[in-house]
Amino acid sequence: MKDALRITEIFCSLQGETTRMGLPTVFVRLTGCPLRCGYCDSTYAFTGGETQSFQTILDKIASFNTHHICVTGGEPLAQKGVHELMRLLCDAGYSLSLETSGALSIADVDPRVSRILDIKTPGSGELSKMHWKNLDYLSKQDEIKFVLCDRNDYEWARDLIRERRLETLAPVLMSPVWETLPPANLAAWVLEDHLPVRMQVQLHKILWGERPGV
Numbered sequence: 001m002k003d004a005l006r007i008t009e010i011f012c013s014l015q016g017e018t019t020r021m022g023l024p025t026v027f028v029r030l031t032g033c034p035l036r037c038g039y040c041d042s043t044y045a046f047t048g049g050e051t052q053s054f055q056t057i058l059d060k061i062a063s064f065n066t067h068h069i070c071v072t073g074g075e076p077l078a079q080k081g082v083h084e085l086m087r088l089l090c091d092a093g094y095s096l097s098l099e100t101s102g103a104l105s106i107a108d109v110d111p112r113v114s115r116i117l118d119i120k121t122p123g124s125g126e127l128s129k130m131h132w133k134n135l136d137y138l139s140k141q142d143e144i145k146f147v148l149c150d151r152n153d154y155e156w157a158r159d160l161i162r163e164r165r166l167e168t169l170a171p172v173l174m175s176p177v178w179e180t181l182p183p184a185n186l187a188a189w190v191l192e193d194h195l196p197v198r199m200q201v202q203l204h205k206i207l208w209g210e211r212p213g214v
């Protein structure tokens with residue numbers, strides 16, 4: 001259907017990740033993902049959902065009376081119509097961020113959107129899907145993110161950051177896989193290496209645990 005998207009959930013919460021952490025934000029979670037990261041906390045968005053018209057989505061978002069919007073999934077760029085939805089939302093004056101896996105091109109994303117580009121690590125099991133050209137499209141309002149399973153992932157990400165000077169492209173985030181890599185270990189490694197990154201932990205899981213809709 002035209003002017004419609006498959007949606008798993010739309011809810012309002014505190015942004016739990018990125019430099020926007022803590023800001024009241026409406027989350028639009030699109031259904032479907034071509035990747036299968038071993039740690040994925042959103043597997044319930046792989047299938048199901050409901051086809052909703054742009055108007056229904058816009059009305060639902062407006063009902064929360066909140067300025068910040070985070071478009072996520074699933075892999076939001078897997079549905080082509082998401083570009084038009086993001087344009088409409090930017091035109092309406094909202095401030096948008098997009099969470100994306102790095103596997104699909106971000107070239108056509110509206111430049112007003114802050115793109116959070118996840119670089120999948122060896123531990124995710126999905127490194128081979130990375131679309132490396134995405135790094136060429138980044139600007140300072142975007143962010144690069146590594147979600148790390150273990151020390152091996154950390155060293156791989158650290159070496160990539162140093163080789164390609166990723167911090168000169170956009171702010172770089174490092175996040176531990178929830179309940180897998182102890183956050184204090186990651187903190188110690190970042191400090192020891194003086195890495196130019198921002199370490200983060202998922203605020204919403206500290207507040208409310210791991211469940212949909214928060």
Ligand SMILES: C[S@@+](CC[C@H](N)C(=O)[O-])C[C@H]1O[C@@H](n2cnc3c(N)ncnc32)[C@H](O)[C@@H]1O
Pocket residue numbers: 033039040041042072073074075076099100101102118145147175176177178202
């Ligand atoms: C659920 S994904 C949806 C957007 C997109 N598919 C992606 O991977 O970026 C949103 C973010 O949550 C992260 N994430 C998923 N499961 C996680 C976990 N168990 N611990 C920490 N971060 C996780 C992903 O790496 C990604 O940065």
Ligand SMILES: Nc1nc2[nH]cc(C(=O)O)c2c(=O)[nH]1
Pocket residue numbers: 013014015016017027042070072073099204214
């Ligand atoms: N509170 C909250 N913040 C988030 N930031 C990114 C999320 C996501 O699943 O992409 C997310 C989420 O699911 N909840």
Ligand code: SF4
Pocket residue numbers: 033034035036037040041042043073074075101
């Ligand atoms: S790309 Fe994102 S939604 Fe898809 S499996 Fe990986 S973490 Fe989950």
Ligand SMILES: [Mg+2]
Pocket residue numbers: 041042
């Ligand atoms: Mg999440």
